[in-house]
Amino acid sequence: MNERQFRERILPLHRMMYAYALAIVRNDNDTQDCVQEAFTRLWESRRRLDSVENHASYALSVVRNVAVNSMSVRKGEVSDIAELHIDTPDADALPDRLLEAKDDLGRIEALMDLLPDNQRRVIALSSVAGLTNDEIMRVTGLSNENVRVLLSRGRKKLREMFHKIHGL
Numbered sequence: 001m002n003e004r005q006f007r008e009r010i011l012p013l014h015r016m017m018y019a020y021a022l023a024i025v026r027n028d029n030d031t032q033d034c035v036q037e038a039f040t041r042l043w044e045s046r047r048r049l050d051s052v053e054n055h056a057s058y059a060l061s062v063v064r065n066v067a068v069n070s071m072s073v074r075k076g077e078v079s080d081i082a083e084l085h086i087d088t089p090d091a092d093a094l095p096d097r098l099l100e101a102k103d104d105l106g107r108i109e110a111l112m113d114l115l116p117d118n119q120r121r122v123i124a125l126s127s128v129a130g131l132t133n134d135e136i137m138r139v140t141g142l143s144n145e146n147v148r149v150l151l152s153r154g155r156k157k158l159r160e161m162f163h164k165i166h167g168l
Contacts, residue, residue, distance in 0.1 A: 001049040009055050010042055016056060016131060016139050017063040023124030024067040026113075034070055038063035056139045111161045119154030126151055 001009070014035065021034040041062055042049070052058045112120050125131045125139065133147045142150070 001046040006043065006046050006049075010039070010046075010049070010059060013056055013059045014039075016125065016135070017059055019124050019131070020060050020121060020139075021063045021067045023121050024064065025071060030070060031067075034063060034067045037066045037070075041066070054138070054141070057141055060139055111158055111165075114161065115154050115157060119150050119157070122147060122150040123154045123158075 017035050017038060018031060021038070022028070022031045025031045025034055038059065042059060049055065049058070112123065115123070122136060122140070122142075125136045126133075131139070133144060133151070136142070136147045137144050140147070
């Protein structure tokens with residue numbers, strides 16, 4: 001694979017790779033490092049990429065390995081990305097409402113850790129990376145039915161756990 005092909009086929013996978021690594025690492029700075037390391041490894045092995053059938057799946061495997069390795073090196077560290085995903089609400093929003101929304105988001109992220117890996121990753125690819133079900137299907141190799149079921153069950157489980165902790 002030459003430089004032009006790498007730019008056309010591999011670099012556009014950044015968003016997916018980032019979301020996938022974030023679902024594993026759960027820290028923005030470390031996720032960026034993992035994605036950068038994965039791109040470096042992909043670039044260094046670009047000659048072998050010509051024989052790879054599914055570049056997206058292969059890139060996700062590389063970023064997963066990098067992320068898992070980084071987690072084992074930093075084992076025991078606690079990371080918090082709650083502030084990364086908070087949309088800025090109206091300027092008129094009350095501060096206590098902002099704090100409540102931030103708390104809720106932090107709880108949801110903590111609850112996501114309780115989901116099975118496959119549900120957590122599919123939800124991260126959908127919600128964090130904004131991928132469509134078809135894109136998730138291509139990237140993960142799962143069938144359309146599996147993607148829909150994992151998203152549905154994962155979201156349902158998150159709602160149930162969230163309502164349970166709020167006594168709803």
